[in-house]
Amino acid sequence: MTTAGWVFMTLSLAFVLALSVFCYVKVLRTKPHEERTDDDR
Amino acid sequence: MPSPNESPAAPIPPQASQERWQTRLGVILAVAGSAVGLGNFLRFPGQAVQHGGGAFMIPYFIALLLLGIPLAWAEWTMGRYGGQRGFNSAPGVLGVVARGSVGRYLGALGLLVPIVVYMYYVLIEAWCLRYAWVYLVGDVDLGADPTRYAAQATNLFQEFSGSHEDGYVFGRDGLLFWVIVMGINLWLVHRGLSRGVEAFSRWAMPAMAVCAIAVLIRVLTLGTPDPAHPELSVSGGLGFMWNPNFAKLGEFSTWLAAASQIFFSLSVGFGVIINYASYLSNKDDVVLSGLTASATNELFEVGFGGLITVTAAFVFLGASGAVGGVFGLGFQTLPVVFAHMGGLGRLVGFLWFAMLFLAAITSSLSMLQPFRAFLREGLGLSFRNSSLAIGVLVSAGSLWVCYFSRDLVALDTMDFWVGTLGIFSLACVQTLIFGWVFEVDKGIREAHRGASMRLPRAFGFVIRYLAPAYLLVIVVGFSVQELPGYVQGLLKNPTARNTLLGIGAFVVFLLAAVRVAERRWRAQGLDLNGTRGDTQP
Numbered sequence: 001m002t003t004a005g006w007v008f009m010t011l012s013l014a015f016v017l018a019l020s021v022f023c024y025v026k027v028l029r030t031k032p033h034e035e036r037t038d039d040d041r
Numbered sequence: 042m043p044s045p046n047e048s049p050a051a052p053i054p055p056q057a058s059q060e061r062w063q064t065r066l067g068v069i070l071a072v073a074g075s076a077v078g079l080g081n082f083l084r085f086p087g088q089a090v091q092h093g094g095g096a097f098m099i100p101y102f103i104a105l106l107l108l109g110i111p112l113a114w115a116e117w118t119m120g121r122y123g124g125q126r127g128f129n130s131a132p133g134v135l136g137v138v139a140r141g142s143v144g145r146y147l148g149a150l151g152l153l154v155p156i157v158v159y160m161y162y163v164l165i166e167a168w169c170l171r172y173a174w175v176y177l178v179g180d181v182d183l184g185a186d187p188t189r190y191a192a193q194a195t196n197l198f199q200e201f202s203g204s205h206e207d208g209y210v211f212g213r214d215g216l217l218f219w220v221i222v223m224g225i226n227l228w229l230v231h232r233g234l235s236r237g238v239e240a241f242s243r244w245a246m247p248a249m250a251v252c253a254i255a256v257l258i259r260v261l262t263l264g265t266p267d268p269a270h271p272e273l274s275v276s277g278g279l280g281f282m283w284n285p286n287f288a289k290l291g292e293f294s295t296w297l298a299a300a301s302q303i304f305f306s307l308s309v310g311f312g313v314i315i316n317y318a319s320y321l322s323n324k325d326d327v328v329l330s331g332l333t334a335s336a337t338n339e340l341f342e343v344g345f346g347g348l349i350t351v352t353a354a355f356v357f358l359g360a361s362g363a364v365g366g367v368f369g370l371g372f373q374t375l376p377v378v379f380a381h382m383g384g385l386g387r388l389v390g391f392l393w394f395a396m397l398f399l400a401a402i403t404s405s406l407s408m409l410q411p412f413r414a415f416l417r418e419g420l421g422l423s424f425r426n427s428s429l430a431i432g433v434l435v436s437a438g439s440l441w442v443c444y445f446s447r448d449l450v451a452l453d454t455m456d457f458w459v460g461t462l463g464i465f466s467l468a469c470v471q472t473l474i475f476g477w478v479f480e481v482d483k484g485i486r487e488a489h490r491g492a493s494m495r496l497p498r499a500f501g502f503v504i505r506y507l508a509p510a511y512l513l514v515i516v517v518g519f520s521v522q523e524l525p526g527y528v529q530g531l532l533k534n535p536t537a538r539n540t541l542l543g544i545g546a547f548v549v550f551l552l553a554a555v556r557v558a559e560r561r562w563r564a565q566g567l568d569l570n571g572t573r574g575d576t577q578p
Contacts (some may be wrong), residue, residue, distance in 0.1 A: 008095025
């Protein structure tokens with residue numbers, strides 16, 4: 001694998017990983033306005 | 042007491058308001074599960090290798106930022122807007138968003154696409170389950186001669202899919218696995234949104250990630266299995282996938298492939314997000330949820346699909362074995378790779394196909410919900426009867442695909458005319474409705490309701506001008522590339538022709554059903570054009 005290959009792979013993985021971590025941290029830290037307990041039928 | 046943001050004068054269909062997501066994480070995982078499918082693990086790496094390796098990621102990420110995520114946000118926003126007015130199905134939602142009958146009839150595409158795609162997708166899902174099963178019980182034998190592995194793997198695929206003879210899988214185990222998969226899907230959908238789809242997605246998505254991580258670890262620790270061929274190594278495989286070929290960036294087909302991959306991968310224009318988002322409350326965060334679902338899909342696609350498939354195939358089979366389409370790479374090449382792995386290959390094979398099965402079932406589940414929502418709110422069917430009607434309809438369509446299995450013509454015909462052109466069409470419709478009829482400023486205000494983060498400032502410009510133009514270029518480019526071949530196929534192959542006729546008849550039925558629903562909603566005094574008590578800024 002060439003250096004450019006490593007760079008593209010690392011940057012791509014870092015981007016999707018960082019985006020996912022950012023989103024899930026935000027989702028899990030933000031308190032949902034309500035948790036529903038009612039049956040959906 | 043109704044909140045100031047709701048339309049007090051508009052009664053909502055009694056069936057529509059009963060179903061709700063239980064948790065925010067649940068809806069995110071359900072949407073992400075809908076998006077993550079076989080294409081993430083099989084189509085993406087194949088496209089990347091063919092179109093410049095690492096360089097492919099430049100048009101890929103541009104398409105993600107300019108087309109995929111903005112379209113997803115628009116769908117989430119329109120879905121919740123329609124849901125707040127009591128509609129969960131695409132005709133109902135697009136009727137209130139576009140304020141009239143045109144949106145409602147175009148919304149029939151949001152019923153057509155998921156239900157027809159389900160008819161063939163469930164078949165592929167049954168193959169995945171059957172492969173996982175035979176690897177689990179040790180019933181896979183490609184022989185002792187490595188030079189015969191490829192031929193044996195092809196025979197196995199033909200045995201499972203019947204791709205060499207019409208009607209082959211009838212009366213064999215293939216139909217048994219089809220029945221099992223169909224039963225699981227219908228049962229989960231019948232359990233309801235939160236107890237079926239959401240509950241299943243909440244464990245299936247992490248389970249899929251565990252399988253993917255296990256397979257990834259094994260692939261990345263393969264080293265150089267054959268010392269006589271030191272070039273066939275993990276590093277060589279990763280290089281084959283990721284080394285950039287910048288010359289490919291000058292080719293239109295590379296940009297088209299990248300945009301198409303993003304488009305199909307995120308499930309935008311599929312009719313699912315608009316339905317799922319309609320079950321959200323006014324205070325739910327559609328911006329963060331939409332972005333998180335898209336990010337999850339990308340993590341599976343780039344993080345797992347980009348590292349596992351091509352690398353594994355290259356290590357054992359070299360460059361010629363590491364390219365291929367979805368079915369070739371996933372169901373014929375990788376079994377050869379697992380056979381080369383020896384004893385551990387059985388476990389890795391099981392984990393691989395279990396992962397594909399979970400990816401497929403979380404997608405197929407989402408395809409049934411939009412049509413069921415329409416049957417309930419549009420035609421007034423009860424919970425039980427709507428499940429029954431869906432079961433009969435999709436079984437009939439899927440058995441057609443099952444029977445006409447030779448060269449997978451019926452499957453391929455549905456995939457092109459509905460699973461590709463239908464999705465493009467619905468995406469165009471939704472983008473134009475959001476950007477030009479619903480109005481961007483109103484759409485942004487609606488998206489920000491309950492949101493913990495703001496949409497980027499460029500969103501308005503992107504969704505109004507850039508995304509439609511981008512989509513138009515893709516549609517035209519794709520049609521020029523693919524349409525002539527499929528039109529010729531229709532002329533030559535009666536199965537393809539009859540399949541398209543069946544799809545046409547179903548379209549007519551859907552339009553008639555939307556007409557009936559429209560009359561029912563009017564008779565009930567519903568605000569079906571979304572003109573009463575609009576949302577506040």
